[in-house]
Amino acid sequence: MKLTEKELEIVEILEKNARIPLETLAKMASLTVEETEDILKKLEETKVIVQYATIIDWRKVDGHEGVTAMIDVKVTPKRGVGFDEVAERIYRFPEVKSVYLMSGAYDLSVVIEGRSMSEVAHFVSEKLSTLDSVISTTTHFIMKKYKHDGTVFDQGDQDRRIVVAP
Amino acid sequence: MTRATKTYVSETVNRLKPSGIRRFFDLAASMEGVISLGVGEPDFVTSWSVREACILSLEQGYTSYTANAGLLELREEIAAYLLRKFELEYCPKRELLVTVGASQALDFALRAIVDPGDEVIVVEPSFVSYGPLVTLAGGVPVAVQTDGADEFKLRPQQIEEVISPKTKALILCSPNNPTGTVLNRKELAAIAEIAQAHDLLVISDEIYAELVYDGPYTSFPAIERMRERTILVSGFSKGFAMTGWRLGFVAAPEEMLQAMLKIHQYAMMCAPTMAQYGAIEALKSGQQDVDEMRKSYRRRRNFFVQSLNEIGLRCHMPGGAFYAFPSVQETGLTSEQFAERLLIEEKVAVVPGSVFGASGEGYVRCSYASSLEQLQEAIKRMRRFLSRL
Numbered sequence: 001m002k003l004t005e006k007e008l009e010i011v012e013i014l015e016k017n018a019r020i021p022l023e024t025l026a027k028m029a030s031l032t033v034e035e036t037e038d039i040l041k042k043l044e045e046t047k048v049i050v051q052y053a054t055i056i057d058w059r060k061v062d063g064h065e066g067v068t069a070m071i072d073v074k075v076t077p078k079r080g081v082g083f084d085e086v087a088e089r090i091y092r093f094p095e096v097k098s099v100y101l102m103s104g105a106y107d108l109s110v111v112i113e114g115r116s117m118s119e120v121a122h123f124v125s126e127k128l129s130t131l132d133s134v135i136s137t138t139t140h141f142i143m144k145k146y147k148h149d150g151t152v153f154d155q156g157d158q159d160r161r162i163v164v165a166p
Numbered sequence: 167m168t169r170a171t172k173t174y175v176s177e178t179v180n181r182l183k184p185s186g187i188r189r190f191f192d193l194a195a196s197m198e199g200v201i202s203l204g205v206g207e208p209d210f211v212t213s214w215s216v217r218e219a220c221i222l223s224l225e226q227g228y229t230s231y232t233a234n235a236g237l238l239e240l241r242e243e244i245a246a247y248l249l250r251k252f253e254l255e256y257c258p259k260r261e262l263l264v265t266v267g268a269s270q271a272l273d274f275a276l277r278a279i280v281d282p283g284d285e286v287i288v289v290e291p292s293f294v295s296y297g298p299l300v301t302l303a304g305g306v307p308v309a310v311q312t313d314g315a316d317e318f319k320l321r322p323q324q325i326e327e328v329i330s331p332k333t334k335a336l337i338l339c340s341p342n343n344p345t346g347t348v349l350n351r352k353e354l355a356a357i358a359e360i361a362q363a364h365d366l367l368v369i370s371d372e373i374y375a376e377l378v379y380d381g382p383y384t385s386f387p388a389i390e391r392m393r394e395r396t397i398l399v400s401g402f403s404k405g406f407a408m409t410g411w412r413l414g415f416v417a418a419p420e421e422m423l424q425a426m427l428k429i430h431q432y433a434m435m436c437a438p439t440m441a442q443y444g445a446i447e448a449l450k451s452g453q454q455d456v457d458e459m460r461k462s463y464r465r466r467r468n469f470f471v472q473s474l475n476e477i478g479l480r481c482h483m484p485g486g487a488f489y490a491f492p493s494v495q496e497t498g499l500t501s502e503q504f505a506e507r508l509l510i511e512e513k514v515a516v517v518p519g520s521v522f523g524a525s526g527e528g529y530v531r532c533s534y535a536s537s538l539e540q541l542q543e544a545i546k547r548m549r550r551f552l553s554r555l
Contacts, residue, residue: 009465012461013465017538020538024469024538024542027468027469027472028465028466028468028469028538029465029468030468030472159209161202161205161207161209162191162195162205163191163194163195163200163202163204163205163515164187164190164191164194164195164202164204164205164515164517165187165191165204165205165206165207166187166206166293166294166295166343
């Protein structure tokens with residue numbers, strides 16, 4: 001669907017900060033609050049806005065256990081449904097955080113989150129590899145996140161500018 | 167004879183008024199927890215690709231002087247940029263000069279054209295340097311006051327009122343610091359007619375040309391017959407978020423450009439080499455970042471100016487730069503009283519409009535090149551301040 005200039009504006013602002021107060025959002029886009037609400041409703045209903053999520057740096061949370069793995073999956077596409085059927089079988093598992101169809105050396109890129117390496121390993125060997133269409137998997141564990149979805153973790157964002165300048 | 171009674175400093179410099187911004191800076195810098203809307207520069211750090219290109223140039227050992235006029239590759243990029251962006255044609259070999267910021271370009275432009283006693287028209291409220299630079303060049307600054315009720319637009323009759331036989335030039339600044347006002351093609355054409363009729367040179371300071379939010383931008387030398395009488399001053403500081411790099415440029419017909427180059431050879435030699443390499447990259451690949459920054463400023467402008475009006479500080483919607491210039495007349499305070507009390511009582515720093523000239527009195531300059539959170543907090547504090555008055 002084609003978005004209007006104002007709709008695009010709203011989407012771009014929210015993509016960076018979904019918690020912006022409605023009134024502020026309206027002002028930034030030079031709209032009234034009602035107009036902004038209408039646009040949001042439309043964007044949500046049409047699933048252009050799929051979800052409002054938050055980026056958490058879990059390393060900062062004491063007691064949090066968790067590992068993330070990116071798994072390269074080679075599969076045999078099925079006649080008539082291509083990769084969609086096997087992708088669906090994979091993304092239905094709640095521990096699967098994302099699934100992308102890729103160009104290049106493998107077919108699906110699957111991101112898994114688990115409490116431990118063994119839990120992820122268990123999922124790969126028991127659930128993923130055993131699917132009929134899956135030919136092979138290569139699992140990469142993420143050691144450290146530096147930047148995620150455009151946001152740098154631990155960014156020193158102090159303002160170095162002098163206080164008053166011409 | 168004792169030294170105590172004698173000054174070594176020249177009379178000219180002694181007579182220069184100290185910058186009004188300075189006092190505020192000292193006061194604000196001594197306080198904790200200040201939200202500063204007094205900053206005249208972007209809140210973005212220079213694009214990584216630009217910084218990276220500069221680092222690479224250092225790694226490769228490009229640390230010697232460049233040609234006086236600047237790296238030819240940079241001048242060629244500037245010429246291409248002026249053409250694609252503003253439909254201006256300048257010869258990179260004879261009509262472009264890379265300077266240490268637009269400030270140097272302004273200084274040398276004035277030195278190149280002003281004879282002792284020549285008058286140069288300065289449009290107020292104006293950037294604080296114009297007047298003093300005219301004086302230092304041996305000229306006489308003549309102020310024109312624009313009208314807040316007219317959104318500080320420069321009108322031809324205002325220029326005509328101050329033109330004398332000694333008038334040599336006019337300094338134009340659109341988008342304007344401090345008012346954010348942008349002159350459109352028609353308004354510029356009206357000024358062009360006056361320039362033509364009175365044989366005025368125009369120094370057009372277009373340092374904020376990248377930061378224009380509503381409608382197309384017209385560069386002054388793009389107006390018919392104006393190229394031959396215009397010195398175009400611009401640079402990388404504001405649009406490309408490169409203030410600390412101190413890199414600007416000037417474009418002018420050969421005769422004037424060569425005169426400036428003559429001064430430049432003696433007084434500056436060349437602009438910093440590493441900064442020039444960064445600037446080449448900025449022009450080659452930086453436009454997308456500039457576009458993103460412009461969007462971000464526009465959103466903050468929309469939020470901030472509307473909020474100012476809501477809390478009772480009347481403010482026109484500025485078409486460019488990153489300044490809002492609201493009126494504080496209804497508070498009954500002078501712009502200096504307003505700024506000082508706001509700083510002391512609520513720790514929000516704004517710049518009193520009076521430092522930018524007589525017609526700036528009754529207004530304050532607020533830069534919205536701050537994070538949205540800071541702007542929201544500033545509005546909250548200003549609302550509280552106003553409710554107490």
